[in-house]
Every structure is written in structure tokens, then in C-alpha cells.
Amino acid sequence: MNDMWPTLWVFVLASFIGMGVIRKVSRLLHTPLMSLTNAISAIAVVGAILVTGGDYPLHIRMLGAVALFASMANIVSGFLITDRMLKMFKTDTKPGAGGNHS
């Protein structure tokens, strides 16, 4: 029961930080934002590591291994695709696009 209150504190404060930070995210970047938060929340991988690597019966550890695989796939694809998308956002056209309009 002891760990209940501190964790609730963390949750409430983190939610407010999240709201504050996300509200300021550029609207241009909402798609990469989603893939980035997805990769970040795949940090649930730590729970999966503890279950998979612990001294537990094999069938329990298998549940953990599947969860670990799923989270890891999210981490890898989430960060990679976010970076791939962000690379495309450029301020100016490449040369050859003709004169800049008034």
C-alpha cells in the first residue's frame, strides 16, 4: 500500500508535464509525434525484461518474451520512422526551383 501515493503523485505531475509539453508541439509534426510517443511508451519493455529474465516458470517467461518482442519492435520502428519523417521537413526548396516570389 505504501507505494500507492508516491506513484499517484508521479502520475498526476507527469500528466501535467505531458499536457504542457505536447500542447506546444508543432502541428506540422503530429504524425511523427505519435510515432515518437509510441516508441517512448514502449519503455514498458522494462517490465517485459524483468518477467522474461526472472527466476520464474518457463510459461510465464514466455509471456514476457512475447511482450519484450512487441515492445522492442515498437522501440526500433518507432524511433527509426520518426527520424525518417523528421528528416523530410525542410524549410527551403532545393536549388532550381526558380526565383523566389515577392
Place this chain on the structure above:
Amino acid sequence: MMFGVSQFAYIVASSLFILALHWMNTPATARNGVYAGVAGTAIAVLTTWADPSVIHHGWIIIAIAAGFAVGIPLSRVPLTAVPQRTALSHAFGGIAAGLVGTAEYYLRLSAEPAWLTPFHMVALIAEIVLGYLTFTGSLMAAGKLQEVKWVPQRPVTYAGQNFVNLVLFLATVGLAAALAIHPTAAWAPFLFPVVILLALTFGVLLIIPIGGADMPTVIAILNSYAGLSAVAMGFVLDSKLLITAGALDGSSGLILAIIMCKAMNRSFTNVLFGAFGQVQQVKASGEQKQYKSETPEGAAQVLEQASFVVIIPGYGMAVAQAQHKVRELYDQLKKRGITVKFAIHPVAGRMPGHMNVLLAEADIPYTDLVEMDDINHDMPQADVALVVGANDVVNPAAHTDKSSPIYGMPIIEASKARTIFAIKRSKNPGFAGIENELYFSDRTWMLFGDAKVVIGDLVKELSGGSGMH
């Protein structure tokens, strides 16, 4: 000592996650956000792996390798497939939370029943219900977006649907409460899978009535659920890192969902229980109206005379993969000294920000992508509004027709431009099935055909000058 080190590492990781999102506030620093996220994740994973309770390493290595093997190809999908990839990753996040929760319950039940306090049980049940529900719900959403054959594209509705969902929801809550109160009862280990099954079913039922136009909101809501299931896992494992990361994801999904709902003038409940696609047949007929269509040559001539062109992309541009042709058109117009802006409606496409990413892929500078509210201000000055595969987001019925299902939705005011060209695949109404008055306006000319082909023809006209026909 060891505890202090690992806690410190987790604090660093949490801070990096917050910084990662902070850097997303402008495209200029956004890539730093990715690096911060990767660093935070790496720190957290290695710290946890070094935990003394982790004694078996074989399966961890195999699972991580498999994660890379699947994750890398998933990150290479074409950008038009990003909505379904996102939905799929929500499904992965959901199943991970669900499985860890399931494992935790059975572990504690046999080894440490005293741990199963009401608080832990509520957190655990929240984790598995949200996790499994997000899993099937997101799979359904991904299936709809990918247009998988056996997943119905159109909203599936039936009489008493909301009643069935409500009963199922109440049953889940009731059984979950029984589990939370008596987690160690003889029947509890058998009730647990029933709750899982109910959550899995609920996820499917929640998504089948939802149509394509509502996908941006639904994806955002599922994003929020995936985050909250990670939060619940954090409560179960007493991990502040997980709670922080999950709360960031949860609030992100929530804010995006709110933005999407506002952009459609609808409420959460209306999106989830409203079955948008159903309203369509109500006002189909009426007097027979005539479209005026225009040839690419004619349209190109008008475009050439313009000094300010606003292009309004929609899902049709994504379907036709027309973004690169649009870029060529953009170049042709720019070359003539014409100002070209893109008007981006928040719900254009199938996920938040979808159009921006597609246009960025085609190398269009993001400074020319303008949000709805800003472009509407300039719309009366536009010589030409070119609608590329967008429909509901430019439908003036949102302003004028109280009986329209989209009445009150903020739109891009294409009708205020001097001339409107609308590229449309066929003469049928769009996904939401609503007639669009804009197409019958006396200043609107239709360009029928595949967006990629039509824009290709426009580019040919503009680049070849005359004599092509």
C-alpha cells in the same frame, strides 16, 4: 547502493523523454527529440537488464533480436501506410502491457498473494483491460486502414449496438471488481481469462462501427489507451519511469484526440458511439444538380494567370500517391512567380498530421504548409483553390446546412477563392457520403480522374507550354 544507481538512471531516462517531446515543438530541433528518446530508452533497458533479479538472458536476447527483425522493416513502410503502421504499433504496445500484466498476476498469485492488494489489483486489471482492448481495437483499425479483405471498411452498425457494448462494458467492470476484491479466491484464476476475453471482444466491437473519416480521432484515442496501459503497468511494477513515459504518451494521445474532435465539431462519445457513416442516405437525392467539368488545358491556363494559389490536399491525394506530382505542380507554379500555399485541415487524411508528412516527403518546404485558421484568413485573396482529393473539409454545408451531419465543423473556406478546381476520382460522394455544395458552385470546375494523373496532366500543360495537344 545498486538501488540508488538504477533509480538515478531511471530519473535521467524520464528527463530525456520529457526533453524529447519538448524538442518536437519546432521542426528545427525535432530530430534532437529522437536522439534523446533513443538515449533514454537505451539507459532504461540496460539498467533494467543489469538488475540482479534478471538471471536468464537467452530469451531476452532472442526477443530483442526478433524485435529488431520486425521493427526495421516496419519503419521502412511507404509514408502513405503510416496510419496503419501507427495503429499496428498501438496494438503491439497493448499486447505487451496485457501479457506482462497477465504474467504478473499469476506469478504473484502463487508466490506472493499478499501483494495482491486492492490498489495493485485495480492497477493490474486496468493494465490488462486497456492493454488487450487496445490490442484488438488497434488491429481492427490497422485492418481497416490497410483495407484488409475480411475487415469491413464501412462502419458496421446494428440495432442495439450501443446497448450490447454497454452491457459488455458493465459485465467487464463487474467481473473486474469481483477480481479486485477477491484476487485470491479459488475461482479468481479462472475469472481472470474471462476478463481478458471480454476486453479483447470489446476492442473489436468498439472499432467496427467507426468509418474512415473518424480514423484520426480513433487512432489518437487508441494512442492514449496504449499510454495509459503503460501507466497502469507502472503502478503494478512500482516503476516511476513507466508511469512518466506512459503519462506522456497518454496525454499526447488525449490532446491529439481533442484537437481532432474540435476539428470535426464532435465529441468523444459521438465519435465512438455515433457511427458517422450511417447518416449519409438521409439527404441524398433532391434536385438533380450539374457539375461543370474542365480540361487540364483549361485549368492550366487559369493557373498560369493566377498570382496566389492555394492547394487543399485530402486523403484522395494519399490514396493516389499524388504528392510527388503535386510537388512538380508546385515547382511549375513557383517558377512563374506564383505564390503557392497548402491549406492543411487537422483531420485531412487518416491520422493527425498525415498531409504534412506526405508533402514533406515530396520536398515541399514546411513553411508553405499553412494551418486551417491561418489560411482561411487569406482565402478571399486566392485566385485559385485547387482541391486535391479532399471533400468534407471543404464542404460549405458545414457552415450553411443545419441538417448536414458535418454542420458546425470548421472547414477550409475554398468557396471564397476566385476560382475553384476540384480533382475528384468519381462523381460519387466522398467517404462520409455527404453531398458537397462546393462542387456545384458557379465558380467551381471539376477535374475528374485519378489525382496523380490529373495533376500530371496539369504539369505537362504548364511545362510543355502549348502545342502538346
